Amino acid sequence: MSEPHRFEVKDEDFQKSSWSKNNPKTCVLVAKKPEGIALRDSKDPSKSTLFFTAEEWTAFTKGVKDGEF
Numbered sequence: 001m002s003e004p005h006r007f008e009v010k011d012e013d014f015q016k017s018s019w020s021k022n023n024p025k026t027c028v029l030v031a032k033k034p035e036g037i038a039l040r041d042s043k044d045p046s047k048s049t050l051f052f053t054a055e056e057w058t059a060f061t062k063g064v065k066d067g068e069f
Contacts, residue, residue, distance in 0.1 A: 006051050007035035016042060 014029035027042035037057040039050045052060065063069060 005036055005053050005056075007033060007038070009033060009038045009049065011045070013038070014040065014042075 009031045013031040013033065015031070017028045017030045029040050029042045029045070031038040036054055037052045039052070041047055
């Protein structure tokens with residue numbers, strides 16, 4: 001099994017997602033980098049950051065838009 005896709009991401013790289021701006025109790029921070037996408041919970045940034053390749057992120061967002069989840 002290969003290592004998870006990880007890359008350097010700093011606190012200032014994260015922005016509140018547009019969805020979270022309208023839903024303050026569920027705040028998701030997103031960092032878009034050339035290497036991929038990183039996500040974390042704004043209420044507890046000390047928890048693990050999730051990392052996605054661009055291809056994984058595209059597949060995920062397409063699935064959400066298509067109602068797969």
